[in-house]
């Protein structure tokens with residue numbers, strides 16, 4: 376059974392640790408002594424294997440480090456860095472492309488502008504697929520490099536201690552949290568490992584989108600609580616996320632998110648107030664290529680040495696997935712706190728380790744772990760619901776011919792569904808019955824219809840198009856009103 380890495384949730388915490396142990400091993404044996412983060416030379420453990428890199432969006436680090444990793448493992452690489460030079464330009468679907476490529480290679484790495492594209496590739500490929508970024512959705516292997524940096528680049532506050540744990544680190548995620556796929560995967564991983572997250576969007580409109588907040592809340596149990604007085608009130612954050620399990624996992628969230636309902640115990644409150652410093656400051660660029668029509672320009676904050684003089688950041692390590700544009704000053708390059716080039720260098724040992732694990736050249740992965748997502752029931756009745764996200768792979772013409780929208784039912788009180796490909800959520804407006812094709816307005820029937828009879832529509836119009844009608848009393852009532 377092959378394993379894919381489409382989401383960061385496709386790897387369990389233990390598997391991530393195991394991949395990092397392999398990366399440590401590669402570095403211990405292959406790094407140059409003067410640059411202990413840089414791999415040199417090659418081994419031959421993957422000499423019988425080929426990697427296909429399908430990059431339908433620009434890339435320097437991700438493709439470069441995947442290809443370097445495969446070559447340094449002794450394997451071969453088959454590369455496509457321009458979709459215009461492939462049959463995609465002729466309208467070939469993702470499913471067909473991967474079913475052809477699987478005959479030429481042993482592992483596929485795919486980057487694609489459509490959200491959910493990597494999931495489709497994984498569904499149709501019989502060799503492992505790695506998501507190297509699908510639109511604004513996820514970028515799990517960047518998260519592996521980020522977590523490895525968090526684990527490796529920590530400067531112990533007290534010389535006698537060495538910190539290797541991600542748990543309890545305080546990490547600011549800043550910049551374009553709305554469109555940035557790196558910060559989405561990273562936020563999920565940080566929540567899972569129990570780090571504290573302080574989102575610091577460039578502007579309110581660049582905050583995490585609703586589906587990311589919902590996933591943080593639903594899947595990782597992060598619950599927002601009011602926040603004041605953390606770090607002496609010196610952070611622009613006003614809401615805090617905690618997990619309902621004990622001990623609470625403390626994550627900080629900005630803005631006016633939902634339902635501030637959790638009461639912290641005095642001990643938890645004290646623990647939170649004792650946080651004085653940010654361990655890592657993760658900057659990201661404005662994802663200009665993903666800007667939607669009508670989105671206003673904002674003054675994008677610049678992280679420079681002046682900014683880092685503020686008390687919470689005095690000892691913060693500065694990370695960035697790169698490329699940078701204007702948001703991160705070049706003056707930090709000469710500051711010991713800037714670890715972003717090291718973070719990029721870790722792309723090679725971490726990706727070598729992941730490739731070795733997926734090709735079963737090194738033991739790290741077992742059977743696929745049950746993910747948080749697997750707990751939700753699937754809704755996939757054809758010709759009923761459509762994903763509302765126009766960037767979702769299920770909305771694209773070349774994929775519509777064979778792909779059926781699929782959702783997970785994530786709501787308890789409301790029949791909220793989450794697209795299985797892109798994670799965007801919606802609250803269906805009509806709940807109908809498969810056999811009677813009759814529905815009542817509102818969502819009251821939600822808990823009474825058996826799952827095998829459940830039919831969901833986004834609107835009355837869509838229900839009517841599919842031949843579903845309101846129950847008699849309701850159609851009569853609306854006729855009277857008319």
Ligand code: NCD
Nearest residue numbers: 436437508557660696697698
């Ligand atoms: C990121 C990406 O492609 O999402 N780059 C990378 O892989 N290191 C970040 C970005 O492009 O801003």
